[in-house]
Amino acid sequence: xxxxxxxxxxxxxxxxxxxxxxxxxxxxxxxxxxxxxxxxxxxxxxxxxxxxxxxxxxxxxxxxxxxxxxxxxxxxxxxxxxxxxxxxxxxxxxxxxxxxxxxxxxxxxxxxxxxxxxxxxxxxxxxxxxxxxxxxxxxxxxxxxxxxxxxxxxxxxxxxxxxxxxxxxxxxxxxxxxxxxxxxxxxxxxxxxxxxxxxxxxxxxxxxxxxxxxxxxxxxxxxxxxxxxxxxxxxxxxxxxxxxxxxxxxxxxxxxxxxxxxxxxxxxxxxxxxxxxxxxxxxxxxxxxxxxxxxxxxxxxxxxxxxxxxxxxxxxxxxxxxxxxxxxxxxxxxxxxxxxxxxxxxxxxxxxxxxxxxxxxxxxxxxxxxxxxxxxxxxxxxxxxxxxx
Numbered sequence: 001x002x003x004x005x006x007x008x009x010x011x012x013x014x015x016x017x018x019x020x021x022x023x024x025x026x027x028x029x030x031x032x033x034x035x036x037x038x039x040x041x042x043x044x045x046x047x048x049x050x051x052x053x054x055x056x057x058x059x060x061x062x063x064x065x066x067x068x069x070x071x072x073x074x075x076x077x078x079x080x081x082x083x084x085x086x087x088x089x090x091x092x093x094x095x096x097x098x099x100x101x102x103x104x105x106x107x108x109x110x111x112x113x114x115x116x117x118x119x120x121x122x123x124x125x126x127x128x129x130x131x132x133x134x135x136x137x138x139x140x141x142x143x144x145x146x147x148x149x150x151x152x153x154x155x156x157x158x159x160x161x162x163x164x165x166x167x168x169x170x171x172x173x174x175x176x177x178x179x180x181x182x183x184x185x186x187x188x189x190x191x192x193x194x195x196x197x198x199x200x201x202x203x204x205x206x207x208x209x210x211x212x213x214x215x216x217x218x219x220x221x222x223x224x225x226x227x228x229x230x231x232x233x234x235x236x237x238x239x240x241x242x243x244x245x246x247x248x249x250x251x252x253x254x255x256x257x258x259x260x261x262x263x264x265x266x267x268x269x270x271x272x273x274x275x276x277x278x279x280x281x282x283x284x285x286x287x288x289x290x291x292x293x294x295x296x297x298x299x300x301x302x303x304x305x306x307x308x309x310x311x312x313x314x315x316x317x318x319x320x321x322x323x324x325x326x327x328x329x330x331x332x333x334x335x336x337x338x339x340x341x342x343x344x345x346x347x348x349x350x351x352x353x354x355x356x357x358x359x360x361x362x363x364x365x366x367x368x369x370x371x372x373x374x375x376x377x378x379x380x381x382x383x384x385x386x387x388x389x
Contacts, residue, residue, distance in 0.1 A: 001095070001099060001236070001237055001238055001239070001270055001271070002222045002235050002236075002237055003094075003095045003098045003099060003219050003220075003221075003222065003235060003236040003237075003239075004098075004219065004220040004221065004222050004224055004225030004226070004234075004235055005217055005218075005219060005225070005234045005235065005236060005348050005384070006035075006036040006037075006038065006105070006218040006219065006220045006224065006225055006231070007031075007032045007033060007034070007035035007036025007037070007038065007217065007218035008031075008032055008035055008215075008216070008217050008218075008344075008345045008348050008349070009027075009028045009029065009030070009031025009032035009033075009034070009035055009215065009216045009345070010028050010031070010180065010213065010214065010215035010216070010338075010342055010345050011024050011027050011028050011180075011213050011214050011215070012179070012180050012213065013180055013181060013182045013211045013212075013213040013332045013333040013335060013342070014182050014211060014212065014213075014333070015115045015182075015211065015212060016113070016115070016212040016213075017115065017116065019113075019212070020057070020113065021050075021053060021056075021057045021059060021062070021111060021112075021113040022065060022066070022069050024111050024113060024212060024213065024214035025048070025062075025065075025066045025069070025070070025109060025111040025214050026066070026069050026070055027214060028109060028111065028213075028214035028215050028216040028338075029066065029070045029107065029109050029214075029216045030070070031216070032107065032109075032216035032217060032218050033070075033107075033218060035218070036218035036220075037228075037231075038105060038218060040070055040071035040072045041071075041072075042105050043070075043072040043075050043105060043106065043107045043218070044075050044076075044103040044104060044105055044106060045075055045076045045077075045094075045097055045103050045106040045107075046063060046066065046067050046070070046072055046075055046076065046077040046078070046106070046107050046109065047063075047077075047078060047080055047090040047091075047093050047094050047097075047106065047107070047108050047109070048062055048063040048066050048067075048077065048078070048079050048080065048090065048109050048110075048111065048337075049079075049080045049081075049086040049087040049088075049089065049090035049091075049108070049109065049110035049111070049337040049338065049340065049341060050062045050063075050079055050080075050081065050086065050110070050111055050112060050336075050337040051081055051083065051084070051086050051112060051129065051336040051337045052112065052114070052125045052126070052128075052336060052337075053079075053112075053113075055117075055121075055124075055125035055128070056112070056113055056114055056116065056117060056122070056125060057113050057116070061079070062079045062111070063077040063078045063079035063080075064077055064079075066109060066111070070107075072107070080093060081337075082373050082374075082377075082378045082380075083129035083130075083336075083373030083374035083377060083378055084129065084284070084286065084334065084336055084339055084340075084371070084372060084373035084374065084378070085340055085371045085372055085373030085374070085377075085378035085379070085380045086110065086336060086337040086339075086340060086373065087108075087110030087215070087337055087338050087339050087340030087341035087342065087343075087344075087371065088241075088339075088340025088341070088343070088344075088369065088371035088378075088380030088382065089241065089340065089373075089378065089380060090108050090109070090110060090337075090340070090341065091108045091217065091236075091239070091340060091341060091344055091380075091382060092239045092241050092380060092382075093108075094106045094107070094108040094217070094219050095219065095236055095239040095382075096239070097219075098219050098220065098221055104220060104221050104224065105218065105219070105220045105221075105224070106218075106219050106220075107216060107217070107218050107219070108216065108217045108219060108341060108344075109214065109215070109216040109217075109341065110214065110215050110216075110335070110337045110338035110339070110340060110341030110342065111213075111214035111215075111335075111337055111338050112211075112212065112213065112214075112335040112336040112337045112338050113212045114210045114211065114212055114335065114336065115210060115211070115212050119210075122210055123141065124136075126142065126210075126336070127141060127142070129142075129373065129374050130142065130145070130246070130247075130248060130374055130375045130377075131246060131247060131375075134247075135247060135248060135249060135375075140248060140249055141199070142248070142286075142375075143198050143199040143202060143207060143287070144199040145248030145249065145251070145375060146199070146202065146248070146286075146287045146289060146290070147198075147199035147200060147201060147202045148248065148249070148251075149248075149251060149253070149256060149289060149293075150164070150201055150202060150287070150289040151200075151201060152252075152253055153253060153289060153292075153293070153304075154201065156253060156304065157303075157304035157305075159304070159307060161193065161201050162189055162193065163307050163311065164201075164206070164288060164289060164292070164307055165189045165192035165193055165205075165206070165288075166189060166307065166310040166311040167206075167285070167288045167289075167291050167292060167307060167310045167330075168187065168192045168205045168206050168288050168330060169186075169187060169188060169189055169192065169310065170310040170315065170316060170323075170324075171285070171288075171291075171324055171327050171328045171330040171331050172185060172186050172187045172205070172327065172330070172331055173186050173316075174317070174324065174325050174326065174327045174328075174331070174358070174359045175326070175327025175328070175330065175331020175332065176327075176331075177327075177356060177357070177358035177359045178326050178327045178331065178332065178356060178359055179356055180326075180332065181326070181327045181331045181332045181333070182209050182211045182331065182332060182333035183209060183327075183330070183331045183333070184331070187205055191205065192205045192206065202287055202288070202289070205288075205330075206287060206288035206289070206330070207286070207287055207288075207330075208285070208286040208287070208329040208330050208331075208332075208333055208334040209333045209334070210333065210334065210335075211332070211333025211334065211335050212335060213332075213333065213335040213338045213342065214335075214338050215338050215341040215342040215344075215345045216341065216345075217341065217344055217345065217348070219236070222235060232351070232352040232353075232386070233386060233387045233388050234348050234351045234352060234384060234385070234386050234387075235384070235385055235387055236344075236382055236383070236384055237270070237271040237272075237383050237384070237385045238266075238267040238268070238270035238271035238381065238382065238383035239267070239270075239381070239382050239383075240263040240264065240266040240267040240270065240380075240381045240382075241263060241378070241379070241380050241381075242259065242260075242262050242263035242378075242379040242380075243377055243378060243379070244258065244259040244374075244376040244377055244378070244379060245259075245375055245376040245377065246374065246375060246376075246377055247375060248375040248376070251375055251376050253293075253303075255376050256293045256297070256376060257293065257296060257297050257303060258297070259297065259372055259376050259379040260293075260294055260297030260298055260370050260372070260379050260381065261297045261298075261299075262379070263379050263380070263381045264297065264298050264299065264368075264370070264381045266381075267368075267381040267382070267383050268299075268383075270383070271383040271385065273366060273383065273385075274299075275298060275299035275300055275321075277366050278298075278300075278321050278366050278367065278368050279321065279322065279350075279361055279363075279364035279365060279366050279367060280321065280322045280325060280347060280350045280351075280361045280364045280366075280367045280368075281298065281300070281321055281322070281323050281324070281347075281367065281368045281369070281370065282324055282326060282328070282343035282344075282346050282347050282367075282368075282369045282370070283295065283298070283323055283324060283328070283369075283370045284329065284339070284343075284370060284371045284372045285324065285328045285329050285330055286329045286330075286334045288330060290372070291306070291310075291323065291324065291328065292305075292306030292307040292310075293306060294306070294370050294372075295309065295315065295323060297370070297379075298368065298370055298381075300315070300320075300321055300323070309323065310323075317359065317360075317361055322350075322361040322364070325346075325350070325355070325359040325360070325361060326346045326355075326359060327359075339371060340369070340371035340380060343369035343370075343371055344369050344382060344384075346369075347367035347368070347369050347382075347384050348367075348384060350364045350367055351364055351365065351366075351367055351384055351385070351386040352386075364386070365385065365386045366383070366384070366385050366386075367383070367384045367385075368381065368382065368383050368384070369381070369382045369384075
């Protein structure tokens with residue numbers, strides 16, 4: 001598989017009361033088209049990842065709205081939804097569209113505007129990505145459900161809260177250097193431990209903020225990018241999706257592991273690489289515990305040891321594999337429908353060598369993004385490679 005990444009664009013991740021859902025989508029989309037050197041008329045298909053526009057923004061036909069305001073009409077446009085894995089699912093469809101030979105150039109765009117409602121209203125909308133009837137109305141939220149997973153992990157592998165706190169320390173170190181991040185401050189293990197409890201054992205510095213953002217990629221047939229050798233030769237060489245459990249209360253550590261382990265096995269085979277070949281990874285971590293779980297599922301560490309890299313330096317920028325040098329969701333924030341597409345943009349920036357100073361992995365040639373959604377319902381893997389002659 002080989003799909004060219006012709007252009008990328010993203011907005012800052014922050015509370016943006018002065019911009020609408022439409023404004024954010026248009027900003028990211030125009031940046032991606034400008035970067036790609038294409039006009040709106042060159043886009044043959046548009047995949048818009050969005051989770052909650054009906055609840056957050058009183059908008060429904062989001063794909064059609066974005067197509068109109070980006071000016072890509074009469075290209076086809078569709079809204080994609082797969083909980084927190086939405087942006088990655090849209091990227092998967094964009095890759096499939098190019099690989100099928102049906103289109104030459106498509107755009108993948110993720111967007112979410114979450115902060116124009118009260119937190120309690122926003123939380124209720126987010127809860128609909130799980131079983132809101134049986135679990136949410138019984139008191140089980142995403143934080144409390146993930147806290148159950150964290151407690152299982154700690155008890156099974158003898159891991160302490162202080163051990164897990166290193167994950168937040170690492171992410172905040174890089175988040176402080178990311179000009180697009182929602183939270184930009186460093187912290188220590190002690191400060192993580194002293195931050196307010198959200199759902200025991202998860203603390204405030206181990207939980208992502210709700211944010212407003214959009215991100216976009218222009219994808220193309222490889223021949224189009226190859227014919228422009230002055231452009232960065234970055235390609236998506238694998239896309240793999242999987243589904244998993246629907247209920248957080250009964251979600252096991254095996255379920256959490258397999259959510260990435262199964263699709264990544266196919267992705268590595270598709271790209272012709274192994275975990276040892278990866279230089280940089282963006283791994284879903286709306287809660288800190290999800291990063292070590294993802295590290296293990298992707299094959300970067302043995303089960304029960306995914307937390308160690310943040311403590312011993314092996315998952316920092318100059319370690320064996322740089323994990324979330326963007327600061328991850330813990331610092332960038334989690335704009336639902338834009339999360340998976342932003343992970344992709346961040347990895348492409350790494351391979352292009354254009355990531356901001358202080359968070360650039362020098363010489364990175366192979367990257368991976370791993371996004372998940374729902375209680376454990378969606379796993380999405382993409383592999384990226386720089387292929388200069």
